[in-house]
Amino acid sequence: xxxxxxxxxxxxxxxxxIGLNTLKKVMQSEYWIPKDINFLWAMGMVLAxxxxxxxxxxxFLLMYYNPSTDLAFDSVNYTIMTEVGYGWLWRHIHGVxxxxxxxxxxxxxxxxxxxxxxxxxxxxxxxxxxxxxxxxSAEAFSGYMLPWGQMSYWAGMVITNLFxxxxxxxxxxVEWIRGDYVPAQAYLSRFFMLHVLLMPLAIIGAIVFHFGTxxxxxxxxxxxxxxxxxxxxxxxxxxxxxxxxxxxxxxxFLSKDVFVMGVYFIMFFYLVFYHFEFAMDxxxxxxxxxxxxxxxxxxxxxxxWSYEILRPFPTDPxxxxxxxxxxxxxxxxxxxxxxxxxxxxxxxxxxxxxxxxLADMLVLTFMGKLPPQGIWSTIGLxxxxxxxxxxxxxxIITKLEKKL
Amino acid sequence: MxxxxxxxxxxxxxxxxxxxIGALMAMKKTWDPLPSVKAAGFTTIDLKDAxxxxxVTEKWRGKPIFVLKQSKEMVEKAxxxxxxxxLIKIEDAHYMVAVGLCTHLGxxxxxxxxxxxxxxxxxxxxxxxxAMVTKAPPPRxxxxxxxxxxxxKLVLGEQGPEYKKMLADxxxxxx
Amino acid sequence: xxxxxKILGIVAAFTLVLYWGVEPFAxxxxxxxxxxxxxxxxxxxxxxxxxxDKKEAKKKFWSExxxxxxxxxxxxxxxxxxxxxxxxxxxGAANMGGVTPPSLEHAGAIYDKNFLIALIKDPxxxxxxxxxxxxxxxxxxxxxxxxxxxxPQDIANVVAYLKAKKAGEVTSKEAFKEACGRCHANRxxxxxxxxxxxxxxxxxxxxxxxxxxxxxxxxxxxxNALADYLGKLPPDLSIIYRARSEHFxxxxxxxxxxxxxxxxxxxxxxxxxxxxxxxxxLAQTGDPSAPARAMAGPWVLGFFFLFTILAYLWKQxxxxxxx
Numbered sequence: 001x002x003x004x005x006x007x008x009x010x011x012x013x014x015x016x017x018i019g020l021n022t023l024k025k026v027m028q029s030e031y032w033i034p035k036d037i038n039f040l041w042a043m044g045m046v047l048a049x050x051x052x053x054x055x056x057x058x059x060f061l062l063m064y065y066n067p068s069t070d071l072a073f074d075s076v077n078y079t080i081m082t083e084v085g086y087g088w089l090w091r092h093i094h095g096v097x098x099x100x101x102x103x104x105x106x107x108x109x110x111x112x113x114x115x116x117x118x119x120x121x122x123x124x125x126x127x128x129x130x131x132x133x134x135x136x137s138a139e140a141f142s143g144y145m146l147p148w149g150q151m152s153y154w155a156g157m158v159i160t161n162l163f164x165x166x167x168x169x170x171x172x173x174v175e176w177i178r179g180d181y182v183p184a185q186a187y188l189s190r191f192f193m194l195h196v197l198l199m200p201l202a203i204i205g206a207i208v209f210h211f212g213t214x215x216x217x218x219x220x221x222x223x224x225x226x227x228x229x230x231x232x233x234x235x236x237x238x239x240x241x242x243x244x245x246x247x248x249x250x251x252x253f254l255s256k257d258v259f260v261m262g263v264y265f266i267m268f269f270y271l272v273f274y275h276f277e278f279a280m281d282x283x284x285x286x287x288x289x290x291x292x293x294x295x296x297x298x299x300x301x302x303x304x305w306s307y308e309i310l311r312p313f314p315t316d317p318x319x320x321x322x323x324x325x326x327x328x329x330x331x332x333x334x335x336x337x338x339x340x341x342x343x344x345x346x347x348x349x350x351x352x353x354x355x356x357x358l359a360d361m362l363v364l365t366f367m368g369k370l371p372p373q374g375i376w377s378t379i380g381l382x383x384x385x386x387x388x389x390x391x392x393x394x395x396i397i398t399k400l401e402k403k404l
Numbered sequence: 405m406x407x408x409x410x411x412x413x414x415x416x417x418x419x420x421x422x423x424x425i426g427a428l429m430a431m432k433k434t435w436d437p438l439p440s441v442k443a444a445g446f447t448t449i450d451l452k453d454a455x456x457x458x459x460v461t462e463k464w465r466g467k468p469i470f471v472l473k474q475s476k477e478m479v480e481k482a483x484x485x486x487x488x489x490x491l492i493k494i495e496d497a498h499y500m501v502a503v504g505l506c507t508h509l510g511x512x513x514x515x516x517x518x519x520x521x522x523x524x525x526x527x528x529x530x531x532x533x534x535a536m537v538t539k540a541p542p543p544r545x546x547x548x549x550x551x552x553x554x555x556x557k558l559v560l561g562e563q564g565p566e567y568k569k570m571l572a573d574x575x576x577x578x579x
Numbered sequence: 580x581x582x583x584x585k586i587l588g589i590v591a592a593f594t595l596v597l598y599w600g601v602e603p604f605a606x607x608x609x610x611x612x613x614x615x616x617x618x619x620x621x622x623x624x625x626x627x628x629x630x631x632d633k634k635e636a637k638k639k640f641w642s643e644x645x646x647x648x649x650x651x652x653x654x655x656x657x658x659x660x661x662x663x664x665x666x667x668x669x670x671g672a673a674n675m676g677g678v679t680p681p682s683l684e685h686a687g688a689i690y691d692k693n694f695l696i697a698l699i700k701d702p703x704x705x706x707x708x709x710x711x712x713x714x715x716x717x718x719x720x721x722x723x724x725x726x727x728x729x730x731p732q733d734i735a736n737v738v739a740y741l742k743a744k745k746a747g748e749v750t751s752k753e754a755f756k757e758a759c760g761r762c763h764a765n766r767x768x769x770x771x772x773x774x775x776x777x778x779x780x781x782x783x784x785x786x787x788x789x790x791x792x793x794x795x796x797x798x799x800x801x802x803n804a805l806a807d808y809l810g811k812l813p814p815d816l817s818i819i820y821r822a823r824s825e826h827f828x829x830x831x832x833x834x835x836x837x838x839x840x841x842x843x844x845x846x847x848x849x850x851x852x853x854x855x856x857x858x859x860x861l862a863q864t865g866d867p868s869a870p871a872r873a874m875a876g877p878w879v880l881g882f883f884f885l886f887t888i889l890a891y892l893w894k895q896x897x898x899x900x901x902x
Binding site: 039074077081086088092103107251252259261262269273274282283296304358362369370376 | 582583586587590593594596597598600601602604605608609766767814817818819821822823824865867868871872875876879880883884886887890891893894896897898900901902
Binding site: 060063079083084085086087089090251255258 | 413416430431433434435436438439440
């Protein structure tokens with residue numbers, strides 16, 4: 001065993017045993033962040049905070065939620081909403097949080113795309129981030145099953161049917177996923193397990209990995225400039241705060257993060273108390289009924305764009321298109337052939353590509369919720385095709401991009 | 405580092421802790437028993453059909469409740485042992501009403517009518533016909549649940565004057 | 580700083596457009612627009628939506644209703660005539676032809692006068708479900724009324740009596756029970772089609788609650804009768820308040836056919852006061868946290884406003900000498 005001196009303070013005692021000071025340096029006081037950033041760089045911490053809120057509110061919902069097809073609906077809508085002290089608060093926070101976490105994820109993603117934060121050296125940041133997106137999607141979907149309302153049931157029915165693989169007719173696979181011919185008790189129990197245990201564990205692991213991928217390449221900055229971190233750190237430690245190009249994560253960067261979080265929380269709790277309907281679809285306040293499909297069914301807003309990519313095509317091409325849309329964002333670091341790390345507005349054709357992609361996904365999202373009829377179908381089809389054209393064009397336009 | 409910088413950080417930290425306390429209070433309320441559980445904490449038992457020295461078991465707040473109508477001999481015995489305070493008088497009859505959980509560690513004692521005595525199988529504690537302890541380890545007789553007399557009925561969960569008196573003179577501890 | 584505000588502007592604009600697209604716009608396209616009629620029951624909507632062969636009959640019916648409404652009703656004479664109604668509309672009434680006749684204890688307070696006149700004249704026409712009775716109103720559970728009370732003056736008298744004597748103060752729960760409760764349960768309000776769920780106790784030795792089992796059976800039989808009569812079991816209304824928009828509920832209650840063509844649900848004929856009472860009850864069972872939200876909301880938001888100001892000051896102090 002190693003030799004231990006007598007410690008003179010709790011800090012020293014802990015330092016001897018778990019290297020507290022080194023830990024603080026690595027994670028906080030000497031974790032260098034470039035100074036040239038804007039509030040979009042706070043989205044990571046905003047996401048972490050939202051995840052924390054979802055975790056805490058989820059714990060309290062879990063205390064009275066009952067994962068049985070007979071009791072689930074009333075345990076949520078009666079017990080939690082009427083009887084449990086502040087049960088309604090946890091539920092509204094959980095519902096609004098689930099919606100907002102995706103808003104922030106999308107902002108975080110498009111920030112990365114705009115500033116080229118997935119380029120050489122940062123590929124794993126992007127890929128682990130996309131992994132988190134997929135895990136959060138699974139978490140959101142499994143959670144949506146739990147109130148066992150009409151939308152829960154029919155979303156469960158439709159989404160699990162996707163795994164039949166169209167004309168492959170892999171019905172056995174669908175039944176295996178459900179544990180029954182239709183979404184029923186076995187299905188609800190296993191999605192409950194996924195939602196409260198397996199997915200959160202995977203998400204926590206992926207978050208740690210995502211942070212890890214960030215440590216060596218460091219976060220990007222507004223101009224995509226290559227910062228000499230060692231030199232800048234030396235200047236900072238000498239007290240030349242203005243000359244240094246970097247700031248420590250804590251407390252300087254954190255102070256801005258916390259301010260942004262404050263603004264975000266004002267919006268968050270305004271929605272929780274006064275405008276929660278958008279996150280809690282009325283249709284899901286009808287109990288699940290396997291013999292009657294609601295007139296309009298649609299996923300939550302954050303899945304609409306990929307749902308719309310599936311919808312305008314016949315079954316098989318639709319499924320292929322859907323699968324393509326799910327994975328294509330993972331490949332961004334390799335499809336972007338330009339070595340330039342710079343904001344999109346300095347990258348010529350890519351600038352157009354960025355806004356076109358954003359606008360296209362917005363159109364897809366709108367169309368995904370509208371009834372698939374008449375003009376809406378046509379617009380949806382055009383937007384879905386545009387989505388593919390943009391991805392095919394990406395390697396070409398970035399290959400042609402001038403080196404900055 | 406200027407002191408103002410530290411001051412603002414501390415002020416923010418302190419204010420956040422205040423919010424944390426508020427959140428903890430909400431969480432405490434979430435952890436409270438539900439109103440429906442509390443509302444279900446009332447049970448009415450009718451004593452008019454009770455027979456002397458036959459133990460009746462009822463349920464109140466999930467716990468067994470012992471009701472034992474006392475025979476003349478039992479009342480005499482209680483008088484001798486100065487345990488009349490433990491009995492509830494309704495019309496001309498005396499009843500022992502108690503939570504049927506041993507005051508030692510909460511097992512249910514069994515009744516032996518021949519000897520007018522309770523025996524707790526877990527650790528050998530014994531009680532007499534008024535549920536007063538006669539053999540350790542239980543520290544005291546069986547506790548009396550809050551009750552209110554309503555004709556020949558007993559409403560468990562409500563506190564009538566007779567129960568309040570028992571509480572005040574130390575005949576029972578609050579349940 | 581300016582640059583950050585510009586970026587914030589862009590992010591906020593995209594977010595708002597996104598919200599507009601998936602919420603107000605999408606819902607405006609998804610739902611049929613139905614005009615409300617402010618709880619005036621003069622048959623306008625019925626005549627408009629009626630098929631050609633029925634238009635004339637409906638016009639005639641509602642103009643006759645209008646004529647009767649002009650008559651001066653005699654409440655005292657009406658009380659005697661009302662005896663015929665009370666034979667079915669009484670406490671502990673039994674199911675008749677699919678549905679249990681509702682209590683009329685507060686009929687004068689919660690139902691519209693024109694509607695009551697129309698209802699006595701021809702229940703199927705008044706409730707706008709005549710499509711279900713192609714062989715005439717006599718097959719309607721209340722159809723026999725036309726053989727008992729048919730003279731215009733008699734109708735006016737009964738309605739005058741209801742308006743005068745059956746119009747006391749009504750609670751929101753009573754309004755729900757009388758107007759909706761015979762077909763719709765509200766389990767969060769502890770109501771079945773048979774009224775309040777009685778308190779029962781299980782046997783301590785067997786754990787069985789025989790009284791509850793008996794009651795449940797009675798409810799199940801009542802529900803079967805309703806489902807046979809109406810084609811399906813009318814939904815429990817515990818949280819319909821959150822499952823449908825207020826506009827939908829208002830127009831649906833006024834005229835169910837306008838929102839759901841061909842539905843078996845009869846018009847209930849609630850007047851504005853009755854509607855508000857019923858909605859109050861639906862809000863109580865469907866959205867019970869509203870008062871708590873109103874109480875806690877300002878505190879939580881106030882906390883985060885202050886939090887943000889303090890965080891801003893902290894950030895300023897940290898970033899002051901960086902440039």
